[in-house]
Amino acid sequence: MSLLEREVPGVVMTPDNIRSRKLPVIVNVLVAVAAFAVAAVIVLGAGIGNWVLVAVIGLILYLVGLNIAASRVEGRRAARNRTMQALIYSACVLAVLPLASVVWTLLSKGLERLDGAFFGTSMNNIGARDPEGGAYHAIIGTLEQVGIATLIAVPLGVLGAIYLVEYGRGRFANTVRFFVDVMTGIPSIVAGLFILSFWVLIVSPWFNDGNPRFSGFAAALALTVLMLPTIVRSTEEMLRLVPGPLREGSYALGVPQWKTILKVVLPTALPGIVTGVMLAIARAAGETAPVLLVAGGAAAINFDPFAGNQQSLALFVYQQAGDASRYAPARAWTAALTLVALVLILTIAAKLLARRNKLSR
Amino acid sequence: MGEYPSRSVNATAGDSGVTSGYARGAGSGVSPSSYQEPPLGGGSALPKKTRFSVETGFRGLSTAAGAMVLVIIIAIAVFLVSKAVPALQANTANFLTEKTWFPNDAEPVFGIAALAFGTVLSSIIALIVAVPIALAIALFLSHYAPRRLATPLGFVIDLLAAVPSVVFGLWGRDVLQVPVRNFSVWLNEYFGWLPIFGGEGPFGQSIMLGGLVLAIMVLPIVTSLSREVFQQTPGMNEEAALALGATRWEMIRTAVLPYGKPGVIAAVMLGLGRALGETIALALTLGITFNISFNLIENGGNSIAANIANTFGEANATGRGALIASGLVLFAITLVVNMTARAIIYRRREFRDSAA
Known part of the structure; x- marks a missing residue:
C-alpha cells in the first residue's frame, strides 16, 4: 500500500541497512x-x-x-x-x-643564463656562435609598451565603467555591457591585425614620409585593445560594490553627481580597481602575437616607442625559440622565466591587494 | 538633456534661482566655491541643470568612453575588411575552399579551408581533453576538497591562467614533444588501423601535441569559471538532496550539475574562444602543413592564428591582406562563439536574479 512497504533495495530503512557498513x-x-x-x-x-x-x-x-x-x-x-x-x-x-x-x-x-649579462646587454651584434646576449632591449620594450597601454587604457576603462554603473540606462548601456564581455574574448592576434591595418598601414605613413613603420607605440595600442575590456569589467564590478547610501549621503549634502563619483565612489572602490588594472597589465605583458605583428622585434636597444622596431620579452622568447643558434634555447628559457616571474609577481600582488579590499568578499 | 527644464520653467515661487542658471556664460560650469544655492520651494527645489556644466561634460566624457568599446569592435571589422578586400580580389582561387597558401606569388593563390579546419580540429581536441578534467577539478575544489586545500589550489589555478601562452608553447616544443612522439609511435603500432592514428610518420609535431598544449592552457579558464558556478549552487538544494539520503555524488548529479549546466556550457564556450584564437603556442608546436587530414599523430596541422604568426615576416602587400582576411574569418568565428557564450550567461543571470 504505502511507499514504505514497497521493496526497493537499498532505500527502505531496515535494521540491516540503517547503519551502513563501510x-x-x-x-x-x-x-x-x-x-x-x-x-x-x-x-x-x-x-x-x-x-x-x-x-x-x-x-x-x-x-x-x-x-x-x-x-x-x-x-x-x-x-x-x-x-x-x-x-x-x-x-x-x-x-x-x-x-x-x-x-x-x-x-x-x-x-x-640568469646572470647580469642577460639583464644588461641586448642582442645587438650577437651572432649564431656567440653564447652571450641578453634581454635588456626586450625588457625596455615590454615596460614601455605596457606602460603606454596602461596610460591609455586605464582612464578610458575607468570612465567606461563609470558610464555603465552611474549613468548608463536602457538599451545602449546594455549593448555596451554585452560587447565589453564579448570583447574580452577577442583573440590577441586579431587585435594585432587591427592595429596593423589601422595604425601601421594607414596612420603611421603620415608621420614617416609615406612609409608604413613598426613602432612600440603601435604595440601599445594593440595591448590597449586587449586591456580595455578587462579593466572595464573589473572596475564595473568594483563600482557596483560601493554601497548606495554612500552616494545618497553625498547627494543629500548637495554634491553634484560627478563630484560624488570622483570624491566618494572612486576612492572607495580604488583598491579593487587597482587589482583589476594589475591583472590586465599582467595579461598584456605576456602577449606575443600583437607585438610580433606591429612592433616587429629588434636586436638593438630602442628607447623611442614612436620610431622604429621594438622588442618585447614575450616576442624575444618566441624569436629565440625559433633561432637556429645552439645558445638560443637557453636565452629563450631565461627570458620565459623572467616573463613568468614578472607576470606572477603582478598577479600575486593584485590578488593580495584584493584580499585586503574591504568591499569584496 | 537639461536644455529644456521640464517642470520648473514657470515655477516662479518667489525666487530668482530658477533663471539664474541661464545667466551664466556657456561652459562656466559649477565650481565648488560658487555652487549656486538650490532654489527654494515649488518644483524648483532640486538644483537646476545648467546647459553646460561639469556634470554634463563628465557625463558626456564617460558616455564617450563607454561607446569607445563599440567603436573599437566596429573599427576592427571595418579596417580588417578594408585591408582584406584588395587581397581577396587579387586571389585567383576560391578563398573559402582553397587549401594552399601562396599569397605572395605574382598569381596569388590562397584559401582558408585547411587553416580553418586545423583551427577547429585542434580546439576540439583541446576541449575533449580539458573539459572533463576541468570539471573534475572544479567539483573537487567546490565540493570535495577541505577549505584549507581548496583556497590555495584555486589561487594556483588562477595564477596558471596568467602564464603567457609563449611559455606553454616553448614547453610543448621542448619538453612535451618527446613523450607525445613516443605515445604516437605506440598508438600507431597498436591502433594504426584507426585512420586518426594511422600513417607512416614522422610523428611528434602533430595536431595532437598542439591540442594537448591548448588543453593545458584552456584548463585553468574552464576550471575557475565552472568552480564559481558550482559554488553558487543554492545550499538548500544540496542539503535537501543529502537529507533525502543521497550520496555525495548523487547530490552533485541531482543538485549541482543541473543548476550549473548553463554556466558550464558558457565556460566551455569561452574556453573554446580562447583555444580558437591561440597563436604562439600553436605556432611553436604544430608542424605546419596545408592539407585537410584527420590524422592526429603525424607531423602536420596548422591554424589560422599560427599561420599569421609564421608567415607574416615574409608577406608582401597582398600577403598581408591575405593574412588579414584570414584574421577576419577568425574574428568572425570567435565573435560568434563569444556572443553565444555571453548570451547564455546573461539569460542565466536574469533567470537567477528573478528566481532569488
Missing part, C-alpha cells in the same frame, strides 16, 4: 596494490608498453575493482559514489603533472 581502508589499499600489480604483469609481461601504460591500466583496474568491492560491502549507490570520487581525485593529480613539469622546466632551464 568499506575498510585496508581493502581499498589492497585493491589498489592488486590493480597495479596485475597491470604491471599484463603490460610488462606482454611487452606492449612502459610504466605509463602500467599506470593507466592500473588506474582503470583500480576503479573497476573498487566499484566491485564497494558494491559487495556498501551497496551499488555507495560504490558509484566511491568510484566518482576516485575519478575526480585522479583527474586532479593528472592535471597537476604537466603544470609541475612546466614549473620544473622553467626553473631548471631558465636558471642557466
Whole structure:
C-alpha cells in the first residue's frame, strides 16, 4: 500500500541497512596494490608498453575493482559514489603533472643564463656562435609598451565603467555591457591585425614620409585593445560594490553627481580597481602575437616607442625559440622565466591587494 | 538633456534661482566655491541643470568612453575588411575552399579551408581533453576538497591562467614533444588501423601535441569559471538532496550539475574562444602543413592564428591582406562563439536574479 512497504533495495530503512557498513581502508589499499600489480604483469609481461601504460591500466583496474568491492560491502549507490570520487581525485593529480613539469622546466632551464649579462646587454651584434646576449632591449620594450597601454587604457576603462554603473540606462548601456564581455574574448592576434591595418598601414605613413613603420607605440595600442575590456569589467564590478547610501549621503549634502563619483565612489572602490588594472597589465605583458605583428622585434636597444622596431620579452622568447643558434634555447628559457616571474609577481600582488579590499568578499 | 527644464520653467515661487542658471556664460560650469544655492520651494527645489556644466561634460566624457568599446569592435571589422578586400580580389582561387597558401606569388593563390579546419580540429581536441578534467577539478575544489586545500589550489589555478601562452608553447616544443612522439609511435603500432592514428610518420609535431598544449592552457579558464558556478549552487538544494539520503555524488548529479549546466556550457564556450584564437603556442608546436587530414599523430596541422604568426615576416602587400582576411574569418568565428557564450550567461543571470 504505502511507499514504505514497497521493496526497493537499498532505500527502505531496515535494521540491516540503517547503519551502513563501510568499506575498510585496508581493502581499498589492497585493491589498489592488486590493480597495479596485475597491470604491471599484463603490460610488462606482454611487452606492449612502459610504466605509463602500467599506470593507466592500473588506474582503470583500480576503479573497476573498487566499484566491485564497494558494491559487495556498501551497496551499488555507495560504490558509484566511491568510484566518482576516485575519478575526480585522479583527474586532479593528472592535471597537476604537466603544470609541475612546466614549473620544473622553467626553473631548471631558465636558471642557466640568469646572470647580469642577460639583464644588461641586448642582442645587438650577437651572432649564431656567440653564447652571450641578453634581454635588456626586450625588457625596455615590454615596460614601455605596457606602460603606454596602461596610460591609455586605464582612464578610458575607468570612465567606461563609470558610464555603465552611474549613468548608463536602457538599451545602449546594455549593448555596451554585452560587447565589453564579448570583447574580452577577442583573440590577441586579431587585435594585432587591427592595429596593423589601422595604425601601421594607414596612420603611421603620415608621420614617416609615406612609409608604413613598426613602432612600440603601435604595440601599445594593440595591448590597449586587449586591456580595455578587462579593466572595464573589473572596475564595473568594483563600482557596483560601493554601497548606495554612500552616494545618497553625498547627494543629500548637495554634491553634484560627478563630484560624488570622483570624491566618494572612486576612492572607495580604488583598491579593487587597482587589482583589476594589475591583472590586465599582467595579461598584456605576456602577449606575443600583437607585438610580433606591429612592433616587429629588434636586436638593438630602442628607447623611442614612436620610431622604429621594438622588442618585447614575450616576442624575444618566441624569436629565440625559433633561432637556429645552439645558445638560443637557453636565452629563450631565461627570458620565459623572467616573463613568468614578472607576470606572477603582478598577479600575486593584485590578488593580495584584493584580499585586503574591504568591499569584496 | 537639461536644455529644456521640464517642470520648473514657470515655477516662479518667489525666487530668482530658477533663471539664474541661464545667466551664466556657456561652459562656466559649477565650481565648488560658487555652487549656486538650490532654489527654494515649488518644483524648483532640486538644483537646476545648467546647459553646460561639469556634470554634463563628465557625463558626456564617460558616455564617450563607454561607446569607445563599440567603436573599437566596429573599427576592427571595418579596417580588417578594408585591408582584406584588395587581397581577396587579387586571389585567383576560391578563398573559402582553397587549401594552399601562396599569397605572395605574382598569381596569388590562397584559401582558408585547411587553416580553418586545423583551427577547429585542434580546439576540439583541446576541449575533449580539458573539459572533463576541468570539471573534475572544479567539483573537487567546490565540493570535495577541505577549505584549507581548496583556497590555495584555486589561487594556483588562477595564477596558471596568467602564464603567457609563449611559455606553454616553448614547453610543448621542448619538453612535451618527446613523450607525445613516443605515445604516437605506440598508438600507431597498436591502433594504426584507426585512420586518426594511422600513417607512416614522422610523428611528434602533430595536431595532437598542439591540442594537448591548448588543453593545458584552456584548463585553468574552464576550471575557475565552472568552480564559481558550482559554488553558487543554492545550499538548500544540496542539503535537501543529502537529507533525502543521497550520496555525495548523487547530490552533485541531482543538485549541482543541473543548476550549473548553463554556466558550464558558457565556460566551455569561452574556453573554446580562447583555444580558437591561440597563436604562439600553436605556432611553436604544430608542424605546419596545408592539407585537410584527420590524422592526429603525424607531423602536420596548422591554424589560422599560427599561420599569421609564421608567415607574416615574409608577406608582401597582398600577403598581408591575405593574412588579414584570414584574421577576419577568425574574428568572425570567435565573435560568434563569444556572443553565444555571453548570451547564455546573461539569460542565466536574469533567470537567477528573478528566481532569488
